[in-house]
Amino acid sequence: ECTPAYIERVRERYGGRWVCGLCAEAxxxxxxxxxPRLISTDEALGxxxxxxxxxxxxxPPMASDANEHLIAAMRQLLRRSLDSPRVARSAPSSPRRRRMPSGVESPRASSFARPGGYFSTLAG
Incomplete structure:
Protein backbone atom coordinates (compact mmCIF):
# COMPACT_ATOMS: atom_id res chain seq x y z
CA GLU A 1 0.00 0.00 0.00
CA CYS A 2 3.01 2.30 0.09
CA THR A 3 2.46 3.75 -3.35
CA PRO A 4 4.56 6.71 -4.43
CA ALA A 5 1.48 8.94 -4.12
CA TYR A 6 0.88 7.77 -0.52
CA ILE A 7 4.52 8.32 0.42
CA GLU A 8 4.39 11.80 -1.07
CA ARG A 9 1.25 12.69 0.93
CA VAL A 10 2.85 11.50 4.18
CA ARG A 11 6.02 13.47 3.48
CA GLU A 12 4.01 16.60 2.64
CA ARG A 13 2.08 16.29 5.88
CA TYR A 14 5.19 15.85 8.05
CA GLY A 15 7.67 18.28 6.56
CA GLY A 16 9.46 15.85 4.26
CA ARG A 17 9.81 13.12 6.90
CA TRP A 18 8.61 9.56 6.45
CA VAL A 19 6.46 8.88 9.55
CA CYS A 20 5.02 5.47 10.43
CA GLY A 21 1.32 5.10 11.23
CA LEU A 22 1.90 4.71 14.98
CA CYS A 23 3.98 7.88 15.16
CA ALA A 24 1.41 9.70 13.00
CA GLU A 25 -1.26 8.79 15.56
CA ALA A 26 0.98 10.01 18.40
CA PRO A 36 -7.61 24.80 22.89
CA ARG A 37 -4.16 26.19 22.00
CA LEU A 38 -3.44 24.35 18.77
CA ILE A 39 0.15 23.62 17.86
CA SER A 40 1.54 23.01 14.42
CA THR A 41 2.19 19.55 13.04
CA ASP A 42 5.91 20.35 13.04
CA GLU A 43 5.83 21.25 16.74
CA ALA A 44 3.85 18.11 17.61
CA LEU A 45 6.26 15.99 15.57
CA GLY A 46 9.19 17.62 17.38
CA PRO A 60 15.83 -0.43 30.83
CA PRO A 61 14.17 -1.15 34.17
CA MET A 62 15.77 -3.67 36.49
CA ALA A 63 13.91 -6.96 36.74
CA SER A 64 12.96 -6.16 40.33
CA ASP A 65 11.58 -2.76 39.27
CA ALA A 66 9.55 -4.09 36.33
CA ASN A 67 6.23 -3.99 38.21
CA GLU A 68 6.83 -0.45 39.47
CA HIS A 69 7.85 0.63 35.96
CA LEU A 70 4.68 -0.87 34.47
CA ILE A 71 2.50 0.77 37.12
CA ALA A 72 4.18 4.14 36.56
CA ALA A 73 3.72 3.83 32.78
CA MET A 74 0.04 2.94 33.17
CA ARG A 75 -0.43 5.84 35.59
CA GLN A 76 1.13 8.21 33.06
CA LEU A 77 -1.12 6.91 30.27
CA LEU A 78 -4.21 7.28 32.45
CA ARG A 79 -3.30 10.83 33.46
CA ARG A 80 -2.64 11.81 29.85
CA SER A 81 -5.96 10.36 28.73
CA LEU A 82 -7.83 12.11 31.55
CA ASP A 83 -6.13 15.41 30.74
CA SER A 84 -7.04 15.14 27.04
CA PRO A 85 -10.16 16.99 25.91
CA ARG A 86 -13.12 14.80 25.11
CA VAL A 87 -14.19 14.60 21.49
CA ALA A 88 -17.92 15.00 20.91
CA ARG A 89 -19.36 12.02 19.10
CA SER A 90 -21.71 12.60 16.23
CA ALA A 91 -23.30 9.19 16.61
CA PRO A 92 -24.35 7.34 19.75
CA SER A 93 -21.92 4.75 21.02
CA SER A 94 -24.60 2.11 21.40
CA PRO A 95 -26.75 0.86 18.54
CA ARG A 96 -30.28 2.15 18.28
CA ARG A 97 -33.21 -0.21 18.44
CA ARG A 98 -35.23 -0.52 15.28
CA ARG A 99 -38.95 -0.02 15.49
CA MET A 100 -40.91 -3.11 14.57
CA PRO A 101 -43.91 -2.79 12.22
CA SER A 102 -47.23 -2.49 14.06
CA GLY A 103 -48.54 -5.83 15.18
CA VAL A 104 -45.09 -7.46 15.13
CA GLU A 105 -43.50 -8.10 18.50
CA SER A 106 -39.78 -7.58 18.93
CA PRO A 107 -37.96 -10.87 19.66
CA ARG A 108 -36.15 -9.18 22.56
CA ALA A 109 -39.39 -7.87 24.06
CA SER A 110 -41.11 -11.24 23.74
CA SER A 111 -38.37 -13.02 25.68
CA PHE A 112 -38.86 -10.71 28.66
CA ALA A 113 -42.61 -10.12 28.64
CA ARG A 114 -43.99 -13.61 29.14
CA PRO A 115 -47.29 -13.98 30.94
CA GLY A 116 -46.86 -16.50 33.73
CA GLY A 117 -43.09 -16.32 33.42
CA TYR A 118 -40.36 -16.41 36.03
CA PHE A 119 -41.50 -13.43 38.09
CA SER A 120 -45.10 -14.65 38.42
CA THR A 121 -43.85 -17.95 39.87
CA LEU A 122 -41.79 -16.06 42.43
CA ALA A 123 -44.78 -14.01 43.56
CA GLY A 124 -47.19 -16.88 43.93
Missing amino acids: VKDEICRTS RHMDFCRSFRSSP
Missing part, protein backbone atom coordinates in the same frame (compact mmCIF):
# COMPACT_ATOMS: atom_id res chain seq x y z
CA VAL A 27 1.47 13.33 16.57
CA LYS A 28 -2.31 13.69 16.09
CA ASP A 29 -2.80 12.92 19.79
CA GLU A 30 -0.22 15.54 20.74
CA ILE A 31 -2.06 18.15 18.66
CA CYS A 32 -5.42 17.24 20.25
CA ARG A 33 -4.00 17.24 23.79
CA THR A 34 -2.82 20.85 23.48
CA SER A 35 -6.34 22.06 22.74
CA ARG A 47 7.64 16.84 20.77
CA HIS A 48 7.07 13.24 19.74
CA MET A 49 10.65 12.91 18.50
CA ASP A 50 11.95 14.34 21.81
CA PHE A 51 9.83 11.82 23.71
CA CYS A 52 11.18 8.95 21.59
CA ARG A 53 14.78 10.09 22.10
CA SER A 54 14.37 10.33 25.87
CA PHE A 55 12.63 6.95 25.98
CA ARG A 56 15.40 5.26 23.99
CA SER A 57 18.15 6.88 26.05
CA SER A 58 16.64 5.84 29.40
CA PRO A 59 18.06 2.63 30.84
